[in-house]
Amino acid sequence: MKWNQLKVNCDTAELDTVAAVMSMLDEGLMIDDYSDAMEGANKVYGELVDESILTADVTRAAVSIFVEESINLEGYFEFINSHLACLSGKYDIEIVSSDEDDWRYAWRKYYKPTRIGKNLIIVPDGDEYEASENDIRIDLEPGLAFGTGTHETTRLCAAFLEEYVNEGDYMLDVGAGSGILAICASKLGAEYCAACDIDPIAVRTEVENAELNGCKNIDCFVSDLLSDVKLKDGRAYDIVTANIVADIIIKMSPEIGAFVKNGGLVITSGVICEREAEVDAAMTAGGFTKLTSGYDGGWCAGVFQKN
Numbered sequence: 001m002k003w004n005q006l007k008v009n010c011d012t013a014e015l016d017t018v019a020a021v022m023s024m025l026d027e028g029l030m031i032d033d034y035s036d037a038m039e040g041a042n043k044v045y046g047e048l049v050d051e052s053i054l055t056a057d058v059t060r061a062a063v064s065i066f067v068e069e070s071i072n073l074e075g076y077f078e079f080i081n082s083h084l085a086c087l088s089g090k091y092d093i094e095i096v097s098s099d100e101d102d103w104r105y106a107w108r109k110y111y112k113p114t115r116i117g118k119n120l121i122i123v124p125d126g127d128e129y130e131a132s133e134n135d136i137r138i139d140l141e142p143g144l145a146f147g148t149g150t151h152e153t154t155r156l157c158a159a160f161l162e163e164y165v166n167e168g169d170y171m172l173d174v175g176a177g178s179g180i181l182a183i184c185a186s187k188l189g190a191e192y193c194a195a196c197d198i199d200p201i202a203v204r205t206e207v208e209n210a211e212l213n214g215c216k217n218i219d220c221f222v223s224d225l226l227s228d229v230k231l232k233d234g235r236a237y238d239i240v241t242a243n244i245v246a247d248i249i250i251k252m253s254p255e256i257g258a259f260v261k262n263g264g265l266v267i268t269s270g271v272i273c274e275r276e277a278e279v280d281a282a283m284t285a286g287g288f289t290k291l292t293s294g295y296d297g298g299w300c301a302g303v304f305q306k307n
Contacts, residue, residue: 002068002069002070002097003066003067003068003069003097004066004067004068004069004071004073004095004096004097005030005064005065005066005094005095005096005097006025006064006065006066006067006073006076006093006094006095007062007063007064007093007094007095007096008022008062008063008064008080008084008091008092008093008094009060009061009062009091009092009093009094010060010061010062010063010084010087010089010090010091011059011060011061011087011089011090011091012033012058012059012060012061013089014087014088014089014091015031015033015061015063017084017086017087018061018063018084018087018091019031019063021079021080021083021084022063022064022065022080024079024083025065025076025079025080026065026066026067028065028066029063029064029065030063030064030065030066031061031062031063031064032061032062032063032064033061033062034057034058034061069097073095077093080093081093112124113129114155116154116155116158116159116162116184117158117159117162117163118162119134119135119136119162120135120136120138120158120159120161120162120184120187120188121135121136121137121138122138122140122158122180123137123138123139123140124139124140136184136187136188138180138183138184138187138213139209139212139213140178140180140183140209140212152296152297152298152299153243153269153270153271153296153299153301154180154181154243154269155296156269156294156295156296156299156300156301157181157241157243157267157269157301158180158181158184159294160267160294160301160303161181161184161185161188161239161241161267162184162188164239164265164267164303165184165185165188165189165190165239166189166238167189167191168189168190168191169185169189169190169191169238169239170190170191170192170193170194170232170235170236170237170238170239171185171186171190171192171193171194171237171238171239171240171241172193172194172195172196172229172237172239172240172241172259173185173193173194173195173196173240173241173242173243174196174223174225174226174229174240174241174242174244174252174256175196175197175198175225175242175243175244175248176195176196176197176202176203176206176220177197177202177205177206177243178202178205178206178209179195179205179206179207179209179210179218179220180209181195181241181243182194182195182206182210182215182218182220183209183210183213183215183218185239185241186210186213186215186217186218187213187215190217190238190239191217192217192219192232193215193217193218193219194218194219194220194221194229194232194237195210195218195219195220195221196220196221196222196223196228196229197222197223198222198223198224198225199222200222203220203221203222206218206220207220219232225248225251225252226252226255226256226259229259231259235261236259236260236261236264237259237260237261237264238261238264238265239264239265239266239267240256240259240260240264240265240266240267241266241267241269242256242266242267242268242269242270243267243268243269243270243301244269244270245270245271246270246271246272246275246278246279249268249270249271249279249282249283250278250279250282253279253282253283253285253286254285254286255286256286257286257287257288257306260306261306262306262307263305263306264305264306265291265303265304265305265306266283266288266303266304266306267301267302267303267304268283268301268302268304269299269300269301269302270299271299271300271301271302272298272299272300273295273298273299273300276293276300276302279302280302283302283304287306287307288304288305288306288307289304289305289307290302290303290304290305291303291304291305
């Protein structure tokens with residue numbers, strides 16, 4: 001299906017007004033606003049912040065809706081112009097024509113079956129890949145969530161899970177994205193897995209992917225890092241993954257031990273090699289001993305054992 005993206009560019013200060021007007025035309029808004037993201041972006045999200053975001057004009061924002069190409073846009077223009085005449089700042093209307101597949105499924109062009117470790121293989125949903133006898137196949141529909149298995153940080157975590165997960169383990173993934181790591185742990189024999197993320201869209205994707213893979217032992221829920229994590233049946237986790245960024249791992253390091261059993265493991269990733277020593281120091285201060293490290297394309301992951 002063909003769509004027109006109807007985009008109104010405006011001053012950030014008048015974003016709320018523009019969004020209110022556009023919501024009268026369609027409830028499905030796409031908002032571009034970098035002002036909030038820029039505040040402390042380097043400090044909070046570190047190396048995962050794209051350069052285009054860091055250099056974006058924070059004084060400008062945009063609100064978009066998507067309209068079927070067959071619909072005449074003249075009425076939309078009249079409505080927008082009449083309702084935004086009161087704006088003090090300058091605005092303009094932009095039309096971008098696109099195919100639904102272009103923006104909903106564009107990732108498929110770059111996402112192919114990916115082997116992780118010895119037996120784990122990540123396969124895009126619907127792909128006709130034929131797994132070999134020892135393959136552990138993970139079917140995945142990433143949607144709008146991070147984590148297809150192709151990123152170095154995800155591969156590092158998954159490879160360590162393959163090495164360290166034991167039958168009957170309880171596993172927790174903090175900042176789970178698409179849910180890929182919890183699914184890997186489940187298929188490697190974990191008895192129970194918890195996958196949490198601060199983004200409700202990511203959590204919805206986690207649920208869909210768990211169902212896609214027949215993993216009924218995965219609980220998916222919204223949590224700001226560890227804030228809403230609970231111990232199932234009062235049992236601490238055998239293994240925890242945190243594929244986030246260095247600053248967040250350092251922030252969690254004093255608290256994460258409360259969720260890990262004595263002798264249990266925490267796998268950290270999403271850390272550029274230059275910051276490995278900082279993460280190591282924070283985890284050591286939090287009561288962990290580092291067992292090993294993994295490296296891939298400038299990224300590092302660590303396996304830490306609770307003392």
